[in-house]
Amino acid sequence: MDPLVIAGGPCATFNPEPLSAVIDAFVIGEGEVIMPALMDVFYQARNEGVSRQEMLRRLAQVPGVYVPSLYEHSYGEDGRLQAIAPMENAPAKISRQWVQDLDMYPAHTVVRTENTEFNFYLIETARGCGRHCRFCMAGYCFRRPRNRSLSVVTREVKEALQYKKRIGLMGAAISDYPEINELCKDILGEGLSMSVASFRADSVTQELVNSLAESGLKTLTMAPEAGSSRMRAIINKGIEEEHLFNAMDMGLAAGIRHFRLYIMIGLPFEQEEDVEAIVDLAGRLKDYMEEHGSKGTLTLSVNPFIPKPFTPFQWLPMADKKYVEKAAKVLTQSLRKRKNIIVGVESPKEAYIQGVLARGDRQVGEALLTACANGGSKAFKRAMKDCGLSMDDYLYRERAADELFPWESLDMGFSREYIYQEMKKAEELKPTIPCFDGCHRCGVCG
Numbered sequence: 001m002d003p004l005v006i007a008g009g010p011c012a013t014f015n016p017e018p019l020s021a022v023i024d025a026f027v028i029g030e031g032e033v034i035m036p037a038l039m040d041v042f043y044q045a046r047n048e049g050v051s052r053q054e055m056l057r058r059l060a061q062v063p064g065v066y067v068p069s070l071y072e073h074s075y076g077e078d079g080r081l082q083a084i085a086p087m088e089n090a091p092a093k094i095s096r097q098w099v100q101d102l103d104m105y106p107a108h109t110v111v112r113t114e115n116t117e118f119n120f121y122l123i124e125t126a127r128g129c130g131r132h133c134r135f136c137m138a139g140y141c142f143r144r145p146r147n148r149s150l151s152v153v154t155r156e157v158k159e160a161l162q163y164k165k166r167i168g169l170m171g172a173a174i175s176d177y178p179e180i181n182e183l184c185k186d187i188l189g190e191g192l193s194m195s196v197a198s199f200r201a202d203s204v205t206q207e208l209v210n211s212l213a214e215s216g217l218k219t220l221t222m223a224p225e226a227g228s229s230r231m232r233a234i235i236n237k238g239i240e241e242e243h244l245f246n247a248m249d250m251g252l253a254a255g256i257r258h259f260r261l262y263i264m265i266g267l268p269f270e271q272e273e274d275v276e277a278i279v280d281l282a283g284r285l286k287d288y289m290e291e292h293g294s295k296g297t298l299t300l301s302v303n304p305f306i307p308k309p310f311t312p313f314q315w316l317p318m319a320d321k322k323y324v325e326k327a328a329k330v331l332t333q334s335l336r337k338r339k340n341i342i343v344g345v346e347s348p349k350e351a352y353i354q355g356v357l358a359r360g361d362r363q364v365g366e367a368l369l370t371a372c373a374n375g376g377s378k379a380f381k382r383a384m385k386d387c388g389l390s391m392d393d394y395l396y397r398e399r400a401a402d403e404l405f406p407w408e409s410l411d412m413g414f415s416r417e418y419i420y421q422e423m424k425k426a427e428e429l430k431p432t433i434p435c436f437d438g439c440h441r442c443g444v445c446g
Helices: 033-049 052-059 137-141 150-163 178-188 208-215 228-235 243-252 270-290 321-335 346-358 364-372 376-386 391-396 417-425
Strands: 026-027 070-074 081-087 120-122 168-172 194-198 217-225 258-265 298-304 339-345
Touching: 033 052, 033 194, 033 321, 070 258, 150 178, 178 194, 178 208, 178 228, 178 364, 194 208, 194 391, 243 270, 258 270, 258 321, 270 321, 298 321, 298 346, 321 339, 321 346, 346 364, 346 376, 346 391, 364 376
Parallel strands: 120 168, 168 194, 217 258, 258 298, 298 339
Antiparallel strands: 070 081
16 A cells, blocks of 8 residues: 555645645644544554555544545536535544643654754744734634643743753744743743744733843844734734834843844735835834934845635735735835845745645646646746646635635634624724633634
């Protein structure tokens, strides 16, 4: 029997269809609660010597395991998905599985090597995010937000002592961890340094910034995503200018001289004045740095927005490539006059390939295989054409409210009606407050 190919993780599993021709089974959700049952079924079936097809049928009965070969996708004359039919005994929906109590599953570095991109002792403090940013697939597909207890995390810090590595704290927003100040004191008190995966400008504390500076951090990164308050309302970011300037104050007070902004262009309902607002915001932040004695660099990391599955923007078109290129040009030309402002823009060409894959169906999978055989990403556009597919149809078409999506065999715990209403609220600039104890709005918490 050929080996089974099993995939997990957000990029592969929140829309598995473009990879369905090469992956036998997808783990939908968090592996801690899926893999034990999956491995039990696998070993029992292997010991019984069942056929490959029977093996896959049995795996499909494990909660959180999606076997694409057991689902038939039908397309209309226009090439668009019309129906998804599960085969006999295959579940109609695969429910995402998630860990209720993170303390039951400590997550920290197991394999220790110098040959790694992130040469830290990694410790996961929290999982999930309840901030409801409307562009963010992780924020919807990793609900609910959960924190590890401080006692568990500090125990993992003590285990790291023998390796003398910098502690890398992992989570959607480390500054949202309710006991972040105490944790920082514990890490530095053990004589270790630290780094964080991310933080939010509206919840960052001086204790956290000081700890990062003491650990050698040279550049403080903030993620407003957009330059105007209108656009930040559309995406429900919850970050306002006062938060950015306050976080910059904390960085400057801690001796940090350089700052970075994460920015997106081509967001839904974006207008030219919203791009100009990015230029204005960057200029005023740089002025503030200089007024407070910092001659450091302000870097803008700019990415074209890509609509993602299971988000309120899954129905909306991606911004036209020419518009995005023009917006990027406005940013680079307007800000290059300022000393020590750097603008880095992700390749729009690569972003638009991501755009097709993000919401692609099984037909896109055929093009993906063709491109892999003919040079990779450079061959993707040609491969789409050779397979009779239009990139424009996947990128620029607004989906109907009732359109069937390729990923609808999966259940993330909330209804499509809920996120459709979030899309309407974005259009109307209406906010959605973060998750809170006792909340049952989206359905994930039952």
